[in-house]
Amino acid sequence: MKKKTKTHLGFELLAIFLAGFSSNFLRVESQSQDADVMLALKKSLNVPESLWSGSDPCNWKKTVACSKEGRITRIQLGRKGLQGTLPPNLRNLTELQIFELQYNNISGALPSLSGLNKLQSILVDDNQFESIPSDFFTGMTLLETVDIDNNPFSAWEIPVSLKDATQLRSFSANSANIKGKIPDFFNADVFSSLTSLHLAGNDLEGGLPASFAGTQIQSLWLNGQKSKLSGRIDVIQNMTYLQELWLNLNGFTGPLPDFSGLKDLQRLNLRDNSLTGPVPASLLSLPSLLVVNFTNNMLQGSVPVFKPGVAVDMNKDSNSFCLPNPGNCDPRVNSLLSVAQLMDYPLTFAHSWKGNDPCQDWIGIACPNGNISVVNFQKMGLTGEISPAFASLSSLQKLLLADNNLTGTIPESLTSLPRLTEFNVANNQLYGKIPNFRSNVNLITTGNKDIGKDRSSSPPSSGTPPSDAGGSSGTGGRRAHVGVIVPAVIGTVLVLCLIGFVAFCWFRMKRKKLSRVQSPNALVVHPRHSGSDNESMKITVAGSSVSVGAVSEAQTVPSSEAGDVQMVEAGNMVISIQVLRTVTDNFSEENILGKGGFGTVYKEGKASIETRIAGTFGYLAPEYAVTGRVTTKVDLYSFGVILMELITGRKALDETQPEDSMHLVTWFRRMYINKDTFKKAIDPTIELNEDSLASILTVAELAGHCCAREPYQRPDMGHAVNVLSSLVELWKPSDQNSEDIYGIDLDMSLPQALKKWQAFEDGSQSESSSSSLLPSRDNTQTSIPPHPYGLANSFSSADAR
Known part of the structure; x- marks a missing residue:
């Protein structure tokens, strides 16, 4: 019996010895593994000996900390001027708690740290990291702080694996090239401790997730998104812990929410959006409010009066308040705003x-x-x-x-x-x-x-x-008739406004004796079939320099024998098929500008000036008559691009520019964010002063709205007319001189002015002796009407200066 007991005891002692040996072996092995990682890190970052001296990382005091067992728990290398890349085996530091590399110049890929379940803080902001793996946050159950701001990552989305970090308190990824929508998992159920969420300067789109409601977020930065966040901001009324909210430089719409529950709100920045409706009294009475910014919105009603001590940035002219200063609105204004309230204060x-x-x-x-x-x-x-x-x-x-x-x-x-x-x-x-x-x-x-x-x-x-x-009668029938006429009138007014703007710019350009540059002319052809010359085609001439009304239905013209003269009537212009073949080099593939749902667009070919088809505003025609009839489905995007061309003097696509500036719209949006940078984007031939800059900013804002990514975000044509027509008086030259403008009274209608121009061209000083603006249909030599004296035979954005 004693022998068995001794044997049993011997086995127990052996087991204890083996367990201790194994533990010591694993600890030594882990220490060795940590040392290997740290030495690799030292080498890849070229850490100077003054920081990391010797082969034992636990002796690298100040910037490295170890546990009692000799495992690496902290790496703190912030602001050390380091360059290089990170080794891929950092995830082997399984006891790591603090990882700080902020404000260096480290590049390359940010390696995966998945599985580091003891990591609490990651600070790698303000470096040059180029990518972040999708599994980066996997298994980080104790993670509390993340700061990856200002790194040129390739485009990425916030991964679902971040949900593992249920202890997260602060997540900051400003200017980190995040794309897509804001995940809906930033809610109180997943992140019950989250107080700071900073995602400014990224490429996020869509709206604010409803899951924000009820969270403990105190600081929310979503400003400056490249793709613009949009929609309403109602959810913030249920974010009752908010202390600062930055939503500026986005595309949010609709009214301001009720702020009565946000008792701790101190800083509110909503500038540069499209928010509408009155400023609610619940905001004005907040006890903790310190700073508020509403500049460049569409807020309505009375100018709000905040309590003393609140710093207010609210350029009153950049909103739609009823009065320039605090005071009661007209009762009719209040009534209409009440009407608009149940319609969510439409942006229109x-x-x-x-x-x-x-x-x-x-x-x-x-x-x-x-x-x-x-x-x-x-x-x-x-x-x-x-x-x-x-x-x-x-x-x-x-x-x-x-x-x-x-x-x-x-x-x-x-x-x-x-x-x-x-x-x-x-x-x-x-x-x-x-x-x-x-x-x-x-x-x-x-x-x-x-x-x-x-x-x-x-x-x-x-x-x-x-x-x-369908076929309604009585008033309904009249409505259908009006529905056709009104868009035609609006379209005409819009073209008139644009012509007025270009004419004014031309007058200024003439005084400065600027050179003229040719712009693309266009012709839209709708083929019925493809193949031989004997097929019929539908042709839309892209307007002319004298056609100011809505373009009428384009005609379908069968081809004919070589000796016949076929005519195409487009609006008020009559053009022979032979001329069309000439200016497009017989509809050559080389002259195709593009193809789309409206047909094929041709640039002019090797034709003489007398046979040029598209005039000064030819490239506007597809907006109004690409299907041969007046339509309300106008492409405001194209109009916005044209406005941008007029303002900047640049082409819509300029392949001579750097890649990030090649496309006018994206470059224009980026320049428009800041007033100083936008001034640099304005064509230098434009004479800038306080008044002209204000007008240009108004037109630039309209151009930005017209070029919104989503069609529903673009204004209607009526709004564009209202914006431009309000500037007509400002666009007239203040130093009118009848000799300079050939006796044209700027209060004349456009047709009258054109008659004056033509009379001058013909050497006649009498309006009554001027010939008709429209060519005779019997004249088959040319269907191009004379152009006004002093205008170039072609027109480009530079001529608008």
């Missing part, structure tokens, strides 16, 4: 509704007798509900809300309008009982499938407004 209204008199060029508002008599919001893509506040407009005679996406019911209060004669809500998504209007009210509710029902049978759509329902 905010762009136009400026000043304190709604009868002064407010979109959708007509005051034939000095009072608001007509409200016409048809086909504006409006959402929301019909406001009972319409009832406060007692002089209202016509209320036209057709062809939108309005939901809800028709307010009973509207029946009290004493002068109402027409109420049109056709083609919306209204439901509920129709109130009893007076018998003399022309009430139109067709196209609302749930009208008369208790509730809507479908959720509101977010797409484009519904089109007119």
Whole structure:
């Protein structure tokens, strides 16, 4: 029995000895492994001996710390002027807790640190790291602080593996080239301790995730996104721990939320967005507020008055407040803002509704007798509900809300309008009982499938407004007719505004005796088939320098025998097929500028000046008549590019520029962010002063909106007209001289001015003796009308200076 006991005891002692030996062996092996990693790190970063001397990393005091077992727990090499790359085996430092390399010049790939489950802090900001692996954060369950700001990473998305870091308190990745949407996992359930989230200066897009609500985030930086964050910012009203919020330089829209729950908010920066509606009183009364910035938005209503001690940056002219200084708005303004409230304060209204008199060029508002008599919001893509506040407009005679996406019911209060004669809500998504209007009210509710029902049978759509329902009669038929005429008029006005702007710039250019450069001319051809010369084709001539109206339907012309003279009528121009073949080198493939849904666009070929087809504004035509008819689906993006060309003197695509500046739109957006850099982007031939710069900034802002990435973010044509037409008076030369401008009165209509020009060209001083602007259809030599004296035979952005 004793022998067995001794044997058993011997085995126990052996087991204890082996366990201790194994533990010591593993510890020594780990220490050796850590040493190998650290020596590799020292070599790859060329760490000087004054910092890391000797072969034992645990003796590298100040910048390295070890545990009692000799394992590496801290690496702190911030601001040491280091260069080089990191070794790939850093993840072998399994006891590492603190990793700091900030403010050096380290490049290459940031190696994966996945599996370092004891790591608490990563500071590698302000280096030159080129990439970050997708599994970088995997298994970091104790991670609290991340700072990877200002590294030129290749484009990457915040990985789902970050969710492993449930102890995360601060995540900072400003200017780290993050793309995509903000992940929805930054919520209180995953990150219950997160107080700081900084993602400024990246390429994020989309909206604020609803998961932000209820978090303990105190500092949120999302400003300066290249692709622009968008949508509403309502979610911040439920981020009650917020102390600072930076959302500037984005594309957020809609009204400001309720701030009453944000008792700790100190700094609020919302400048350079497209926010609308009044500034809520809940913000003005916040006790902790120190700084607020609202410059360059579309905020409406009265100028807000903050409590003493609040630093306010709110350039009042850069918003849409009713008055330049604090004071009460006109009651009619307040009524219309109440109307807009249930429609979420549309951006279209905010762009136009400026000043304190709604009868002064407010979109959708007509005051034939000095009072608001007509409200016409048809086909504006409006959402929301019909406001009972319409009832406060007692002089209202016509209320036209057709062809939108309005939901809800028709307010009973509207029946009290004493002068109402027409109420049109056709083609919306209204439901509920129709109130009893007076018998003399022309009430139109067709196209609302749930009208008369208790509730809507479908959720509101977010797409484009519904089109007119088929063959309606009476007022509905008249609406369809008006729907064709109005876009034509607006399109004409838009072209007139652009012509006015270019003409003014030309006059200034003439005084400075600038040289002229040729710009591309264009012709749009819609082939019916492909192959032989005997096929028919549909041709759209891209406008002319004298055509100021909407371009009429292009004609389909069958080809003919060689001796025949075939004519194409495009708008007011009559052009022979032979001429078209000449200017395009018989529709040569080499002269194709591009192909798209509208057809093929040709540049002019080797033709004489007399046979040039496209005139000064030829490249604008596809906006208005590429399908041969007036249409409201105008490509505002192209118009925005043209405005950018006029402002900068640059081409839309300039392959002589560096790669990041080759595309005008992206370069323009980047330059426009800062006023100083934007001044450098303006064509140097433009004479800059305080007034001209203000006008250019207005046009630049319009160009930026027109070139928004998403079509729904672009303004409608009516807004572009309003913006440009408001500058017409400013664009007139202040030192008018009849000799300089050949006797042309700048108050003349454009056709009158063109007649004057032509009269001067013909040597005649009499308007009555000037010939018709349009060529005779019997003249088959040339269909090109004379151009005004002094204009180059071709036109480029440089001529607009």
